[in-house]
Amino acid sequence: MRWIANLRAKNRLPLVQVVKTSVATILAWVIAQMLLPTALPIFAAIAALLVVQPSINQSVGKAVERSLGVIGGVLVALGIGLLFGQSTWIVLLTIVLCILLAWALRLTPGSSNQIPISAMLVLAIGANTPNYALDRIIETVLGAAIALVVNLLIVPPVLLGPAHESITLLAEEVAQTLERVATALRVPQSEAALQELMITARLLRPMLVASDKAVTEAEESLTLNPRQAKPREQLATDKALLSRLRSLVTRTIGMTRALRDHYDDALHLEPTVQAFSLELERAVHDLRLLARDTESTVASDRGRQEELALTAPLRIATPHPQHWILIGSLMEDLRRVREEILGE
Known part of the structure; x- marks a missing residue:
C-alpha cells in the first residue's frame, strides 16, 4: 500500500550511524543514572538520540537546539508554577504560551517543540519532586555532550x-x-x-x-x-x-x-x-x-x-x-x- 511505502526512507542509514546512536544513548543513560538521583534518565537518552547526526556540525546545532529548548521550557514552567500553581488548565495554558513564544522568537522546529514539552513535564511530573527542573536541564546537557563526544570519536562521517x-x-x-x-x-x-x-x-x-x-x-x-x-x-x-x-x-x-x-x-x-x-x-x-x-x-x-x-x-x-x-x-x-x- 502507498501509505505504508511512504513510511520507509529511500536510503538506509549507514550502519556506523546506528552504532554511534546506540552507543551514545547507552552511555548517556548509564552516566546520567550515576550522576543524578533519578530512576529513568529519559531526557539524557532523548538528547543523545537526537544529537547524533550525520555530521559534527549538525550535531553541534542539535545539541544547542535541544539544550536551549529544555532550558527555555523549564524556566517558563518554573515562572508559571510559582505564580499560578499547578493544575490541568495551567498546564494547557503553559503549553499554548510556549508554542506562541517559540513562534514569536522564530525558533527552529526542534526548539519550538522542546520548549512546550519540557514545560509540560516540569508542571505535570516535577511539581512534587524537589530539584526536578534543574536535574532535567543537567540531564539534557549531559546527554547532548555525550552524543557529541561519541560522534566525534567514532569515525566522524565524511560525505x-x-x-x-x-x-x-x-x-x-x-x-x-x-x-x-x-x-x-x-x-x-x-x-x-x-x-x-x-x-x-x-x-x-x-x-x-x-x-x-x-x-x-x-x-x-x-x-x-x-x-x-x-x-x-x-x-x-x-x-x-x-x-x-x-x-x-x-x-x-x-x-x-x-x-x-x-x-x-x-x-x-x-x-x-x-x-x-x-x-x-x-x-x-x-x-x-x-x-x-x-x-x-x-x-x-x-x-x-x-x-x-x-x-x-x-x-x-x-x-x-x-x-x-x-x-x-x-x-x-x-x-x-x-x-x-x-x-x-
Missing part, C-alpha cells in the same frame, strides 16, 4: 563519496548529450527523435541540482571535522569541476534546443555542419579527460589544449539561408563549451 559520484555522473551525462547532438547533425532525424533529444537534455538540470545538494552535504560533513584537511582538497577539485559543468549544462541544453527548433532534413548536407560535428566530438573527448583528471591543474589543462584543441580554424562556407542562424548559434556555443573545458 565526499556521494558528491564525487554525483559530479562524475553529471559530467558523463553532459558528454553523452553532446555526443547525441553531434550524431543528430550527421544523420537525418525524425521529429520524435529531436523531441527525445530535448527531453533527455533537460534531465541535466535535476542532475545539476542533485550535485549541488551533494556538495553542500559534503561541506557540512567537513565542518568541525578533525579529518577535514585532506578531504577538503578533494572537495575543492570536485567543486571546480562542478563550476565548469554548471555552465556546460546551460550551453548543452541551449545547443539542443537550437537544433530542435531550427532543424530540417537537409541540415546534414552542409559541409560546415559535418566539420562542426567532428569538433563537437573532440570537445566531448576533452570533457571526459577533464572529468577523469583528479588534479585539475593549469599544467594538465594546457597539456589537453595542445593535444586536443581545434587543429585548424573551421572554414565556414556560405550556408543555406535556412541554416545560417542555427550554424552561427552552434558555433558560438561550441566556442564557449571549449573555453569552459579548457579553463580559459
Whole structure:
C-alpha cells in the first residue's frame, strides 16, 4: 500500500550511524543514572538520540537546539508554577504560551517543540519532586555532550563519496548529450527523435541540482571535522569541476534546443555542419579527460589544449539561408563549451 511505502526512507542509514546512536544513548543513560538521583534518565537518552547526526556540525546545532529548548521550557514552567500553581488548565495554558513564544522568537522546529514539552513535564511530573527542573536541564546537557563526544570519536562521517559520484555522473551525462547532438547533425532525424533529444537534455538540470545538494552535504560533513584537511582538497577539485559543468549544462541544453527548433532534413548536407560535428566530438573527448583528471591543474589543462584543441580554424562556407542562424548559434556555443573545458 502507498501509505505504508511512504513510511520507509529511500536510503538506509549507514550502519556506523546506528552504532554511534546506540552507543551514545547507552552511555548517556548509564552516566546520567550515576550522576543524578533519578530512576529513568529519559531526557539524557532523548538528547543523545537526537544529537547524533550525520555530521559534527549538525550535531553541534542539535545539541544547542535541544539544550536551549529544555532550558527555555523549564524556566517558563518554573515562572508559571510559582505564580499560578499547578493544575490541568495551567498546564494547557503553559503549553499554548510556549508554542506562541517559540513562534514569536522564530525558533527552529526542534526548539519550538522542546520548549512546550519540557514545560509540560516540569508542571505535570516535577511539581512534587524537589530539584526536578534543574536535574532535567543537567540531564539534557549531559546527554547532548555525550552524543557529541561519541560522534566525534567514532569515525566522524565524511560525505565526499556521494558528491564525487554525483559530479562524475553529471559530467558523463553532459558528454553523452553532446555526443547525441553531434550524431543528430550527421544523420537525418525524425521529429520524435529531436523531441527525445530535448527531453533527455533537460534531465541535466535535476542532475545539476542533485550535485549541488551533494556538495553542500559534503561541506557540512567537513565542518568541525578533525579529518577535514585532506578531504577538503578533494572537495575543492570536485567543486571546480562542478563550476565548469554548471555552465556546460546551460550551453548543452541551449545547443539542443537550437537544433530542435531550427532543424530540417537537409541540415546534414552542409559541409560546415559535418566539420562542426567532428569538433563537437573532440570537445566531448576533452570533457571526459577533464572529468577523469583528479588534479585539475593549469599544467594538465594546457597539456589537453595542445593535444586536443581545434587543429585548424573551421572554414565556414556560405550556408543555406535556412541554416545560417542555427550554424552561427552552434558555433558560438561550441566556442564557449571549449573555453569552459579548457579553463580559459
